[in-house]
Amino acid sequence: MEIFTYGFIQRAFIVGFFISVMTPMIGNIIVLKRLSSVGDALSHASLAGVAIGLCFSYSPVVVAVLFSCLAALGIEYFRRFFPRYSEISTTLVLSLGVGLAAVFSGFVKNAAGFNSFLFGSIVAISPAETLAVTLLSVMVIIISLLLYRELFYIAFDEEGAALSGVKVKTINFVFTLLTAIVVSVSARTVGALVISSLMVIPVACAMIISKSYRSNIIYSVIFAVIFTTAGLVISCFWDIAPGGTIVLIGIAALILLLPFRRK
Amino acid sequence: MTLEVKDLSFDYPDKNILSDISFKVDEGDFLCILGTNGTGKSTLLKLMLGILKIQKGEILIDGISSKKFKEYKDIAYVSQKATGFNQDFPATVYEVVAAGLYSRRGFLKFPRKSDRKKIEKALEMVGMFELKDRLIGRLSGGQQQRVFIAKAIVSSPKMIFLDEPTVGIDVNAVDSICCLLGDLNKQGYTIIMVTHDLSSVIHHSNKILMLSENEPCRMFDTNEFLNQNYSSQYPHHKEGH
Numbered sequence: 001m002e003i004f005t006y007g008f009i010q011r012a013f014i015v016g017f018f019i020s021v022m023t024p025m026i027g028n029i030i031v032l033k034r035l036s037s038v039g040d041a042l043s044h045a046s047l048a049g050v051a052i053g054l055c056f057s058y059s060p061v062v063v064a065v066l067f068s069c070l071a072a073l074g075i076e077y078f079r080r081f082f083p084r085y086s087e088i089s090t091t092l093v094l095s096l097g098v099g100l101a102a103v104f105s106g107f108v109k110n111a112a113g114f115n116s117f118l119f120g121s122i123v124a125i126s127p128a129e130t131l132a133v134t135l136l137s138v139m140v141i142i143i144s145l146l147l148y149r150e151l152f153y154i155a156f157d158e159e160g161a162a163l164s165g166v167k168v169k170t171i172n173f174v175f176t177l178l179t180a181i182v183v184s185v186s187a188r189t190v191g192a193l194v195i196s197s198l199m200v201i202p203v204a205c206a207m208i209i210s211k212s213y214r215s216n217i218i219y220s221v222i223f224a225v226i227f228t229t230a231g232l233v234i235s236c237f238w239d240i241a242p243g244g245t246i247v248l249i250g251i252a253a254l255i256l257l258l259p260f261r262r263k
Numbered sequence: 264m265t266l267e268v269k270d271l272s273f274d275y276p277d278k279n280i281l282s283d284i285s286f287k288v289d290e291g292d293f294l295c296i297l298g299t300n301g302t303g304k305s306t307l308l309k310l311m312l313g314i315l316k317i318q319k320g321e322i323l324i325d326g327i328s329s330k331k332f333k334e335y336k337d338i339a340y341v342s343q344k345a346t347g348f349n350q351d352f353p354a355t356v357y358e359v360v361a362a363g364l365y366s367r368r369g370f371l372k373f374p375r376k377s378d379r380k381k382i383e384k385a386l387e388m389v390g391m392f393e394l395k396d397r398l399i400g401r402l403s404g405g406q407q408q409r410v411f412i413a414k415a416i417v418s419s420p421k422m423i424f425l426d427e428p429t430v431g432i433d434v435n436a437v438d439s440i441c442c443l444l445g446d447l448n449k450q451g452y453t454i455i456m457v458t459h460d461l462s463s464v465i466h467h468s469n470k471i472l473m474l475s476e477n478e479p480c481r482m483f484d485t486n487e488f489l490n491q492n493y494s495s496q497y498p499h500h501k502e503g504h
Contacts (some may be wrong), residue, residue, distance in 0.1 A: 032352060146371060153362045156352055158344060163312060164366040164418075165335035207353055211398065216353040 003236055006153045010187065011130040012232055012242070018137035019186045020120075020198075020228035024206075024220035025144040026182045026194075027177060027199030032155040038075065039183060039196030041090040044097030045071030046184040046188050047192040050117045060117065061129055063243035064187055065136075068180030076176065120191035120243030133185045140178050147171060148166060152213055190228070191243030201250035202227065227253065264325050264337060264453055265289055266311065266419035271320035273306055285322070286472055286482045288455060290421075293448040293467055296457045298474030304457040305343065307474070308426050308492055309483050311455070312340055325420075334368040339415035341408070343426040343457075350400035356410050357395040363414035385417040386410075389443060405436025412443060416452065423447070425456040429459050429463065465489075 003009055005015040030039055049067030053060035071093045078089035108114045116124045125133075144151070150171045162168045186195045206219035232245030266288040273281040280303040288294050298304050302409040311322055313329055322329040324338075359376065360382050368374065386392040389409040394402065399410060408428055414422050425444070429437040437460075445467030448454050458464060462472070471483045483491070 032349070034349075085343065091293065147364070149365060149368075149374075150370070151364055152354070152358070156354060156359065156362065157342075157348060160340065160362075160414075161337075163314070163335065163340050164363070165333075166365060167370065207351070210353050211396070212355040213353055213358050248370070 007127075008125065009236060011125045011127065012123075012236075013229070015125055015130055015133045015189050016228045016232050016242075017225065018134050018141075018200075019182075019189055021221055022137045022144070022182055023186060023195070023198050024202045024224045025141060025176075025217060026179050027203045028217050028220055029151050029155050030179065030199055030208075031203045036196065037090045037094075038179065039199045041075060041094035041097065042068045042071050042180050042183040043187065043192045043195045044094045044101065045074075046180075046187050047117060048097045048099070048100035048104065049099045049184065050187065050192070051108055051114060054108045054110065054114055055104050060113075061132065061185060061188060064117075064184035064192075065181055067097075068184040069177055072176040072180040076173070085118035105243075117187050118191050118193050119241040120187075120189050120194070120246075123242070125188055129188060133188070136181055136185050140182055143174070143178060147174070151175065154222060189242060190246055191241065194243040194247045196249065197247045198224065199248065201254055205250070205254050205257055208254075208261045209249045210256050223250070223253065265323075265325040266422065266453075266455070268307075269321050269323070270313070271307075271310065271317065271322065273303065273310060273315070273318050281310075281474075282479070284474075285320075286326075286479050286480070288422075288453065288470070290453055291448070291451060292470050293445070293454045294470040294472060295461060295464055295468045296454070296455065296472045296474065297459070297461055299459065299476070302474040302476055304459070304474055305426055308424055308455070308457050312338070326419075336418050337421045339363070339418060339420040339423045341411045341415050341423070341425040341428050343428075343430060345441075352400060354399050355396050356386070356391060356399055356402070357382060359399050359410055360395075360413045360417050363417040366420075369417045381417055381419075383411040388416065388447075389413040396427055403436070404432045405440065408432060408436070408440055409443065412440070412447075416447065418480075420452070422453040422455065425454070427457055427459070429458070429460065441467055 017149055030036055042229045046064040046068040049064035050060040053063030074093045075089045078092050079086050082088040105114050150166050153164065153166055154171055158168055183195050186198065189200055202220040202223035205223045206216045210216035210219050227246050230249050231242050234240070235245045237241040268284055268286050269282060271284045284307065296304050296307060306315065310317055311329065313332065324332050364374065364378055364381065383392060386395050389412050391406065391409050391413060394406065399407060402410065429440055432440065441463040444456065444464065445452055448467060456464065465485060468485050471485055471488045473481045473483065
């Protein structure tokens, strides 16, 4: 238990808790709107931001947030040219993110630093980053709660929502920016390559047992907190990548829950 | 609430779909928009609702151009795709109907205690109160359509637009939904409904707009429509609706 007295471990758990609360709040809408690939595209774009930040000695998290937001705007921009094939725009942005990350990672002097963003690291979180992630997480959680009814309506029936006076374009834009923030601030702890899984798996588990939209959000947050806490504890004791551990625990839970799926 | 369509035309890039259409819907009317596939029934409805932009002509709602119309709470829409939503969406009947109150509440305004009564009343009106905690995807097509009608009336609109609300629903459910719409009309709701199957709903309507390809649209009083060679097709219509 002495391990939990270390500052960096405490920071990892604080950051892990906030990430595991905000991620499924965004993940619910991503899954219900069938936009899971957007999470992947943004996480790869954030990786490009990390590589560029490390290259030019800027805060990788800040540059990752910036790149994710630009990528989110890029998805909306490309979607105008392929309105009936929205997956083209996400794939374009994902490819751009991978391309930039691959090129700039070659110039990163501290390769271990870059790798920690791929699969997450609990030793790498500084006090300043803990504060930044906590504040951003609280902001995302508050905005998600304020837009609860709008996000539900858009996810369920976008056309009906627009006719009821919901500012669909504005809400969708805000939501995409929130997704970009979630992806990039989570990259440090759980890793850019597995963050989209953390958005989807707790929601998928919740969908098996939930009996309403509200309970789906509550269950998915509970699942995400359990998976993240368990993953961080295991990665502390066995010194393994937390992101991968969290995702594997989530997948195991999902498989165990599948027999209880409503017919 | 009245609705007036004046000289409305609409073209898709490859096809002229509506030409110089004019008609008026008065308060308390039950209008059926009838026509075969491709005659522009749904397009007309989407123009009236502002989903599509008007190219030529104008639509006046209570005398105000539809382009300037912002009173979302006074109109409600049940789309053709209402029952075509993601059937695994984890929302209860109650949550779906509650969404219909958005037009009355607006942005960042949270539901009040009185909203619960409104939602329960709407569910009682469509006979779905007992199933309020069920997941929407677990209901039959007819039950789902009743829920969407409850979602439409929960905000106490003055006018309800429906686009083929009985498509893909079994015959008994079609009759009961048409009766429900007739009852709502008697309670004062103005109803505008697109359909290609008039037989179930004709008993409840009082106006019929007939859209045909390559012919001008025609507006009928339902009795007049029946008397003009259609009575053999719809023998059960009650005279003097």
